[in-house]
Amino acid sequence: MFVGLQGAGKTTTCTKYAYYHQKKGYKPALVCADTFRAGAFDQLKQNATKSKIPYYGSYTGSDPVKIAVEGVDRFKKENCDLIIVDTSGRHKQQASLFEEMRQISEATKPDLVIFVMDSSIGQTAFEQARAFKQTVSVGAVIITKMDGHAKGGGTLSAVTATKSPVIFIGTGEHMDEFEVFDAKPFVSRLLGNGDMSGFVNKLQEVVPKDQQPELLEMLSHGKFTLRIMYDQFQNMLNMGPLKEVFSMLPGMRAEMMPEGHEKESQAKIKRYMTMMDSMTNEELDSSNPKVFNESRIMRIARGSGRIVTEVMEMLEEYKRLTTMWGKVKGLKNLEKGNMSALSRNKNSQQLNKVLPAQMLKQIGGMSGLQSLMKQMGSGKDLMGMFGGRDE
Numbered sequence: 020m021f022v023g024l025q026g027a028g029k030t031t032t033c034t035k036y037a038y039y040h041q042k043k044g045y046k047p048a049l050v051c052a053d054t055f056r057a058g059a060f061d062q063l064k065q066n067a068t069k070s071k072i073p074y075y076g077s078y079t080g081s082d083p084v085k086i087a088v089e090g091v092d093r094f095k096k097e098n099c100d101l102i103i104v105d106t107s108g109r110h111k112q113q114a115s116l117f118e119e120m121r122q123i124s125e126a127t128k129p130d131l132v133i134f135v136m137d138s139s140i141g142q143t144a145f146e147q148a149r150a151f152k153q154t155v156s157v158g159a160v161i162i163t164k165m166d167g168h169a170k171g172g173g174t175l176s177a178v179t180a181t182k183s184p185v186i187f188i189g190t191g192e193h194m195d196e197f198e199v200f201d202a203k204p205f206v207s208r209l210l211g212n213g214d215m216s217g218f219v220n221k222l223q224e225v226v227p228k229d230q231q232p233e234l235l236e237m238l239s240h241g242k243f244t245l246r247i248m249y250d251q252f253q254n255m256l257n258m259g260p261l262k263e264v265f266s267m268l269p270g271m272r273a274e275m276m277p278e279g280h281e282k283e284s285q286a287k288i289k290r291y292m293t294m295m296d297s298m299t300n301e302e303l304d305s306s307n308p309k310v311f312n313e314s315r316i317m318r319i320a321r322g323s324g325r326i327v328t329e330v331m332e333m334l335e336e337y338k339r340l341t342t343m344w345g346k347v348k349g350l351k352n353l354e355k356g357n358m359s360a361l362s363r364n365k366n367s368q369q370l371n372k373v374l375p376a377q378m379l380k381q382i383g384g385m386s387g388l389q390s391l392m393k394q395m396g397s398g399k400d401l402m403g404m405f406g407g408r409d410e
């Protein structure tokens with residue numbers, strides 16, 4: 020059973036969740052007990068039809084409890100092994116809707132109640148999540164819209180308030196933009212370091228296989244040259260998902276790939292590449308930005324037909340990337356999904372510095388934060404129970 024605030028992305032998430040499990044070999048079914056929002060049933064129906072998932076529901080004004088019970092009974096008879104009930108979105112002030120949610124839960128007796136929350140909800144997350152938990156026994160959290168600018172800090176409050184792990188994140192409007200929650204990149208993003216492990220995975224997708232071992236070897240030593248930057252720009256221009264790759268890097272989305280300006284960004288990258296075409300091998304293979312003295316910069320500008328400030332801008336970009344790749348250096352030891360006690364402790368100390376005081380208080384101070392990190396790292400255990408585990 021899915022519960023959450025209005026517009027959190029609940030209906031979308033229900034269908035994504037069903038689709039994810041369908042791909043894993045389950046036989047899911049969808050029930051729309053949101054008879055409050057006009058269009059909710061149509062939305063669910065449309066997504067379900069596209070992915071050939073059976074559905075049941077009715078339009079505004081119907082009795083949501085009755086619909087939920089009928090849907091669950093029907094799909095139990097049809098031997099569906101995962102029946103997902105979407106309920107209408109509500110705010111904690113809406114007492115009648117909360118009562119409706121309680122009744123649906125009581126009548127259908129779900130194995131798991133999932134609280135769906137938007138990553139941008141922020142400080143009110145705690146109170147909202149607590150209100151849900153007090154009414155129905157929330158057992159897991161899904162965060163949506165992680166593809167946006169929000170870092171999802173409110174998630175920590177929601178996890179504390181519901182005492183439940185985060186199991187999935189939504190990363191876009193499409194059915195397959197749905198990922199198993201991994202605490203490591205999440206915390207890293209919260210701290211402003213970007214999702215480095217995700218970035219490396221993505222690079223592995225876009226970099227041709229024969230270039231991968233050499234590239235990863237160099238990167239694991241923190242050696243990032245202009246030639247590597249050039250090759251990567253080339254790969255990205257050739258192979259497409261530039262936006263996705265870049266969005267995982269700190270600072271990149273805002274400055275190099277502003278939303279809706281992909282064309283301009285590609286032109287900029289091409290411009291950078293023209294300048295790099297005017298560099299010597301020594302310059303391209305050096306990992307020391309200091310080799311670029313004034314006369315070299317002027318020569319590159321002349322050679323590429325660009326102005327000096329543009330060359331300097333490109334070198335600044337390179338410096339920023341170099342710093343970032345310095346962080347990748349440690350990635351070799353990064354075991355995906357494994358939050359060791361040491362890194363948990365280190366991360367919670369850093370988080371302690373970036374979280375708003377009020378949020379930290381809700382979480383239970385430093386010790387609360389540490390146990391929360393432990394809980395987040397072990398979310399996969401619960402997910403395994405519901406067929407979400409990836410292996």
Ligand SMILES: Nc1nc2c(ncn2[C@@H]2O[C@H](COP(=O)(O)OP(=O)(O)OP(=O)(O)O)[C@@H](O)[C@H]2O)c(=O)[nH]1
Binds near residue numbers: 025053056062164189
């Ligand atoms: N970018 C992005 N958009 C999303 C994501 N999940 C949902 N959305 C969008 O968010 C909007 C609201 O989603 P719905 O699924 O209708 O939200 P809801 O919670 O069912 O809405 P209520 O019934 O009002 O509670 C839609 O436009 C979705 O396409 C996501 O992970 N990323």
